[in-house]
Amino acid sequence: MATILDTIVKHKLTEVRLKKELFNISYLEQSSLLKRKCFSLSETLKNSKSGIIAEHKRRSPSKPSINQKLLVNEVVLGYQKAGACGSSVLTDNSFFGGSLEDLQLARATTDFPLLRKDFIIDEYQILEAKAHGADVILLIAAILSPLQIKNFTNLANQLGLEVLLEVHNEKELQENLNAQVQLIGVNNRNLKTFEVSTQISKELAQQIPNEIVKISESGLKSVDDILELRTYGFRGFLIGETFMKTENPGESAENFIKETEGN
Numbered sequence: 293m294a295t296i297l298d299t300i301v302k303h304k305l306t307e308v309r310l311k312k313e314l315f316n317i318s319y320l321e322q323s324s325l326l327k328r329k330c331f332s333l334s335e336t337l338k339n340s341k342s343g344i345i346a347e348h349k350r351r352s353p354s355k356p357s358i359n360q361k362l363l364v365n366e367v368v369l370g371y372q373k374a375g376a377c378g379s380s381v382l383t384d385n386s387f388f389g390g391s392l393e394d395l396q397l398a399r400a401t402t403d404f405p406l407l408r409k410d411f412i413i414d415e416y417q418i419l420e421a422k423a424h425g426a427d428v429i430l431l432i433a434a435i436l437s438p439l440q441i442k443n444f445t446n447l448a449n450q451l452g453l454e455v456l457l458e459v460h461n462e463k464e465l466q467e468n469l470n471a472q473v474q475l476i477g478v479n480n481r482n483l484k485t486f487e488v489s490t491q492i493s494k495e496l497a498q499q500i501p502n503e504i505v506k507i508s509e510s511g512l513k514s515v516d517d518i519l520e521l522r523t524y525g526f527r528g529f530l531i532g533e534t535f536m537k538t539e540n541p542g543e544s545a546e547n548f549i550k551e552t553e554g555n
């Protein structure tokens with residue numbers, strides 16, 4: 293049976309092919325954002341006490357409606373004021389209701405690291421990420437070969453972008469340890485069943501080399517989750533729904549961050 297990732301990737305292949313026909317590389321090269329020096333998420337996390345990366349997320353395959361009404365620029369500005377280390381902005385439209393315009397609005401409003409959260413399967417999307425204001429791209433090991441991850445990382449790094457490599461099991465991690473990424477994220481959400489457990493972060497933590505910043509992603513709800521994962525060496529924590537499901541995600545993030553910094 294096809295998994296949600298299979299479905300998303302199938303859709304993404306068509307989406308990117310059509311986009312490349314409509315807007316070729318020289319169109320992206322006109323963006324003034326391409327010349328910009330990126331903010332470093334890995335350095336920000338190394339120097340942060342809380343390590344929170346707060347996500348803008350309207351909906352997802354596991355939650356059809358999280359928060360559809362707030363403006364992306366207000367949300368990410370709230371996150372920056374709250375003291376988050378950066379923000380993740382979903383740019384996939386079909387499954388998450390996000391867009392590249394969201395990323396560009398977030399860039400225009402903030403001056404902290406922005407992660408383009410999407411399903412990258414083509415080099416075109418990496419240039420597109422920088423051209424719309426991203427500092428970091430996500431590469432998902434479950435949908436790419438180790439060679440693609442190496443090549444995509446090289447291109448991203450040449451553009452000044454950092455790479456967050458997402459893994460969910462030992463094989464995905466071990467196969468890609470030499471890819472030269474700056475950040476490795478362990479996804480606590482099983483994308484086949486949508487079950488969430490921080491157990492996988494705890495199991496894989498020791499296998500991630502110390503020079504790569506460790507991030508735990510998804511399903512993080514409480515300050516206790518953060519305090520426990522810190523003891524396993526995690527420096528970054530990607531949180532979406534816990535903040536986005538509230539009326540004021542910035543305020544929720546601020547309270548959460550204050551509590552993590554106090555402990």
Ligand SMILES: O=C(O)c1ccccc1NCC(=O)[C@H](O)[C@H](O)COP(=O)(O)O
Nearest residue numbers: 352353354509510511512530531532533
């Ligand atoms: O969130 C989903 O349902 C999902 C489904 C399929 C692929 C990816 C998915 N999520 C993307 C993410 O990585 C999360 O948005 C991110 O880690 C934040 O997670 P959470 O704090 O649980 O909202």
